[in-house]
Amino acid sequence: MFERLKDIFRKHKLKKEASKTPTGLLPLSKISSANFLIDAAEPGFDQLKEDILGWCKTNGIKANIYFLDLRKLNKNEMVLTSIQTTFLRKELDWLGFPDMASARGLMEERTDLFVSLVNDFCPAVDYSSKCADARFKIGRSPYPGHVYDIVFSGSQNEDLRSDSRLIFKAITEFISKIE
Numbered sequence: 645m646f647e648r649l650k651d652i653f654r655k656h657k658l659k660k661e662a663s664k665t666p667t668g669l670l671p672l673s674k675i676s677s678a679n680f681l682i683d684a685a686e687p688g689f690d691q692l693k694e695d696i697l698g699w700c701k702t703n704g705i706k707a708n709i710y711f712l713d714l715r716k717l718n719k720n721e722m723v724l725t726s727i728q729t730t731f732l733r734k735e736l737d738w739l740g741f742p743d744m745a746s747a748r749g750l751m752e753e754r755t756d757l758f759v760s761l762v763n764d765f766c767p768a769v770d771y772s773s774k775c776a777d778a779r780f781k782i783g784r785s786p787y788p789g790h791v792y793d794i795v796f797s798g799s800q801n802e803d804l805r806s807d808s809r810l811i812f813k814a815i816t817e818f819i820s821k822i823e
Contacts, residue, residue, distance in 0.1 A: 654739050654767060658789075661751070662774045667793050670756055670780040671822045677706040678757035679750055681772055682808070683764070684713035684730065692761065692808050699816055705757075710750055712762055712769065731768055740767030751775045759815060760784060760792075761808045782815055784808075794818070 680696050682689050693709055700707035711730040729749070731742040741747075750772060758778035762769050765787045773783060773791045783792035796811050796818075 650739055654741070654770075657739060657741065658771065658774055661771075663751075663777045665754065665777050665779060667779055667781050669793055669822050672703060672819050675703070675705055675756040675780070675819070677753075677755040678708070678759065679753070679755050679776055679778060680707065680709045681750075681758075681760040681762055681769070682709060682711050683762040684711040685715050686763070686808055688807075688809060692812060695809055695812055699812075708749060708753070708755075710772070712772075714766065714768070731772070736768055741771040742768055747772065747775070751777060753777065754779075756780060757819075758782070759812075761811060763808070784811060 678700060682692055682696075686692075689711070696709060697707060699705075709729065713730050714733045716733065729746070731746055735743045735746060737743065744751075754777045756779050758773070758776040758781045760769060760773050760781075760783040763784050765785050769785075770787065770789070770791075773781065774789065781792045782794045782796065784796055786792070786795045786797065794815075796814055
């Protein structure tokens with residue numbers, strides 16, 4: 645019962661705060677800024693971050709990287725990412741959405757490209773993806789609402805299923821082919 649109530653409030657908040665910017669495929673030459681959402685709990689996320697920064701620098705794209713860290717941290721564990729750009733489990737609101745203070749840059753700064761490299765669906769990813777003000781959106785998991793223009797999900801037999809670096813490589817190869 646409580647989950648149904650939360651879903652009603654989630655839908656209402658998403659309808660109110662979702663980006664109104666029309667989206668569609670953009671060629672690499674039209675992309676000058678991008679926001680990326682990475683799962684900080686995935687092994688090798690720091691290497692993925694370096695891949696993203698390198699690709700963006702090579703192509704003259706201003707990049708902002710946001711992290712989703714839903715792990716339950718012990719008192720001795722530290723967050724390995726910037727606290728200003730990380731959506732932590734303890735900072736999500738009762739609906740499971742990121743705090744507006746940490747999501748402000750993602751939602752208010754208009755970019756050409758938004759890429760979610762988080763493989764699992766959760767309210768925080770849904771909110772971030774739908775509210776990101778971008779003209780071209782790419783994700784890893786299809787889910788209700790069809791927010792992404794392209795989804796790179798892979799299959800259970802492919803390496804793409806678990807390796808975000810391979811997914812990112814496939815995304816960059818695809819973007820370079822768009823005319």
